[in-house]
Amino acid sequence: MSQTDPRDRLIVALDVPGVPEAEALVERIGDAATFYKIGYRLAYAGGLALAERMIGQGLKVFLDLKLHDIGNTIEEGVRSVSALGATFLTVHAYPQTMRAAVKGRGNGLKILAVTVLTSYDDADAQEAGYALPVAELVAKRAAQAAEIGIDGLVCSAAEAAGVRGLVGPDRLIVTPGIRPAGADAGDQKRVMTPGDARRAGIDHVVVGRPITGAADPRAVARAIVAEMA
Numbered sequence: 001m002s003q004t005d006p007r008d009r010l011i012v013a014l015d016v017p018g019v020p021e022a023e024a025l026v027e028r029i030g031d032a033a034t035f036y037k038i039g040y041r042l043a044y045a046g047g048l049a050l051a052e053r054m055i056g057q058g059l060k061v062f063l064d065l066k067l068h069d070i071g072n073t074i075e076e077g078v079r080s081v082s083a084l085g086a087t088f089l090t091v092h093a094y095p096q097t098m099r100a101a102v103k104g105r106g107n108g109l110k111i112l113a114v115t116v117l118t119s120y121d122d123a124d125a126q127e128a129g130y131a132l133p134v135a136e137l138v139a140k141r142a143a144q145a146a147e148i149g150i151d152g153l154v155c156s157a158a159e160a161a162g163v164r165g166l167v168g169p170d171r172l173i174v175t176p177g178i179r180p181a182g183a184d185a186g187d188q189k190r191v192m193t194p195g196d197a198r199r200a201g202i203d204h205v206v207v208g209r210p211i212t213g214a215a216d217p218r219a220v221a222r223a224i225v226a227e228m229a
């Protein structure tokens with residue numbers, strides 16, 4: 001699949017309980033999507049072996065493991081993940097963690113740093129002990145990530161334009177919290193439509209429930225790709 005295939009802009013979050021459900025969903029979506037995200041729920045239920053099978057079939061896989069640990073553990077863990085052949089892996093955007101992840105990456109794996117989760121607003125950041133408002137915390141972490149040599153950033157689309165200014169044109173910006181107009185936001189607090197996200201200069205959007213919970217996931221995936229074309 002070429003880097004310029006417009007379908008690659010959509011990453012479908014396979015937030016389903018197990019491998020049979022994930023395989024059924026990938027089958028139903030068919031050629032409407034090329035890129036899938038496997039997070040905790042599926043990774044700890046056979047999802048890593050599934051990831052290798054999907055990669056073998058020519059699909060791209062984003063392993064959303066959001067790693068965060070002491071440097072040595074991160075470096076060696078990222079080395080293990082590199083062998084799986086995934087395209088993206090997430091780590092939390094703490095400087096020690098990001099430096100170690102960059103050291104351990106190989107085999108074409110790109111490291112994405114999660115700045116501030118899209119379910120957080122300023123009150124949530126304050127509750128977690130951060131003095132900075134979310135926008136400033138995102139900016140600080142994005143600047144640190146760029147300096148460390150991280151491949152891309154995960155942030156909300158609302159922050160994408162500011163992050164682009166900080167990290168330059170070569171780093172990837174990947175945004176969850178994307179909702180087609182009229183879709184339920186669920187627990188996401190900083191949301192944007194696919195079209196607006198594209199206009200904000202993001203490289204990939206991550207969409208879960210609006211596709212996985214749809215009566216026709218393939219049609220929703222197609223519509224999202226078309227909205228970003």
Ligand SMILES: O=C(O)c1cc(=O)[nH]c(=O)n1[C@@H]1O[C@H](COP(=O)(O)O)[C@@H](O)[C@H]1O
Binds near residue numbers: 207
């Ligand atoms: O790293 C992520 O993918 C991520 C970061 C973040 O800040 N917010 C966020 O929602 N995500 C993930 O993006 C997906 C969004 O799913 P939906 O809200 O169902 O579209 C979920 O798999 C989340 O784990």
